[in-house]
Amino acid sequence: MAESRTAMPLHGARQGLHRGAARVDAATPADRDRAVDALRALAILGVVLGHWLVTALVADGGFGLRTASPLRHLPWLAPISWVFQTLAVFFLVGGHVATRGYASARARGTTYGQWLTSRLSRLFKPVAAILTLWTVTSALLLLSGTDIDTVHTLLKLALSPLWFLLVFAALTAATPLLLRVHPLWPLAVVLHVDLFRFGLGGPAWLGWVNVVAGWLVPYTLGAAWSRGELEHRRAGWILLTGGALVTAALVAWAGYPASMVGVPGAPISNLSPPTLAAVTFGLAQCGLALLLRGPLRRTMRRPLVWAAVALLNLSAMTIFLWHQTALMATTATGLAAGHLPGLHTLPDDLGWVAARLAWLPLFTLVLALCWTAFRAYEQGPRRPTGRPSRVVRSQPAAQGAEAEAHHDA
Template identity: 80%
Template structure:
């Protein structure tokens, strides 16, 4: 399977993209891959924009520009895209499980294959950060600094645990209406915020909140969301509900956590985060046809295929790329947008200038560790690939759902 690469000259890049396009089975729904790629890249850019590591006399500590500049909350609306990832995940897992059953494949074999794709790249991240943390502590680094770095590096893994649990429960969720987990979230928030119940009750929303878009993905597989009306209902209803919750129910405007805030919309998910996710899912469903047309362009499709082939590598290493850049930059002193307090427009402008550097370091991580994610794929092909086995080119990029 040819990998598209940005290191090629323009002519060679177009030729490589054309090969990837030709190697992709014609019946593949490329809009699904495009939505997954946009969801992953949205999370990456969001973290890079709202995560600051401030250097002071005591070491490095995490901060957020949303703390001192709450007017930047719309940034979190654009880049908090996990609901779309769970929507796509529910759709792909439900469809994949149905195909596995039709082939006579056991649940255990199907689940092992699904989870191995998720967790295969995790071992490298854990190993590197275990060694790094030990070396930092042994060389006299401040414990607070080490704790901050390790927490940021490993924080994306909570998402994998939730996603893995929902994937394992897919056979039980194929017919679940998204309204039921939404009702659970509503009642947990009523108990916490309306009746003073213990805050730990909110952790029930960690599963229920992300089950809402996951169940929507299952409904998509069943054909219940094919009409544009479904997308419009989710988009307008979710938007209106979120606006009402923020304006009149006291929910935070930011859809990501803000240090020092009394309530976070993500930790655990609140009703506002879930209704916002419904709006995002509605928009994603409405964009499907446009995305399918856009993905007919070989270069656009090759880029999306590349992200999908390395989705977990990109997701797991993007925070490491940020921290590696920050740590290296300390050799030159406290640099604006990298080590300074995120409290004004100057920091925002400087941080935007750092984004290409983060991307370059992430590309290095990708080149080093992508084999951890792709190892073993050649031994197991999707049904789509099997149906095209006489044509070798049918094993091309994007021929599997990650």
């Protein structure tokens, strides 16, 4: 009898979940390309899990913390970065949706200034919350006697996602100029920059040109996608195989690191600033993303799956901005219990890897709390209760989307 009483609420919850998912599915325009949202969701999950797996905050006596990476102590884990470094997919989807959005805005008579102001306000409004919180937190930490190196470490991790927004904002502003730019042009810039600084001993600062040129490659690929130039599967296979082969050659014979993210202490980082290897690897990722469009469209026909993807897209900026804070909050709080494996210990063996995997659910829970507290900055305030939930459009500006979203929480 007790089991029956327990099962009834669970059954009711499942029915409610299915009904809600069905409403979201029914409210989605029939002509919406759900694969775009699915690719964005995969990209955001890749970034979050990648950071959680390769970022370690090691207790440095007392309550001090310093950054470390398992990729430095366990270099054979480099393939993890191949799976979870998904930034090229962000820029591919961003370029695709921005160019389509700009064309749509022009057709409606919207001026460039109105279009850009709308997009950038959606992009940066959620940033105010995290900047305010970390300004206050840093001041309190310093006043409490926390050493400045620890505060600097925490701030650097918490605010590191902002570089992406700055680059993306610059490319967004330049969208009208990039509508017809061929991806080979920025790729040629990256190639020549690397040849000059690595092959001819040029200044290291020159590499920062690739921050724009490197991410311009997938962004302009997204524009080409909007023009219908990447619809054939052959384009995806060319990008995937060509990008993968060139990246392998650069790693094997040209001295580029195997890791596609930065490793503390390494002489060269593939990501800061982007190298030719990071860009060719991104081309392979873009090719795979294009090949996955068909399977993803079929998968997104399932209401439950689509509802989850739609919700994640509506929360993409919040998740992106706060995932590092969730990791740090868990780590700092855990110091009260001592130096815990996988949380405060040096990431130099498989025991750390296993322990870190066990911490992921708690990181997720803390991130969910951050989402609850700060999602209004991205999604807007809750609407009055009693009105049905509907997702009409969900294109978060953080990942280059049109952000024409209406969502009742």
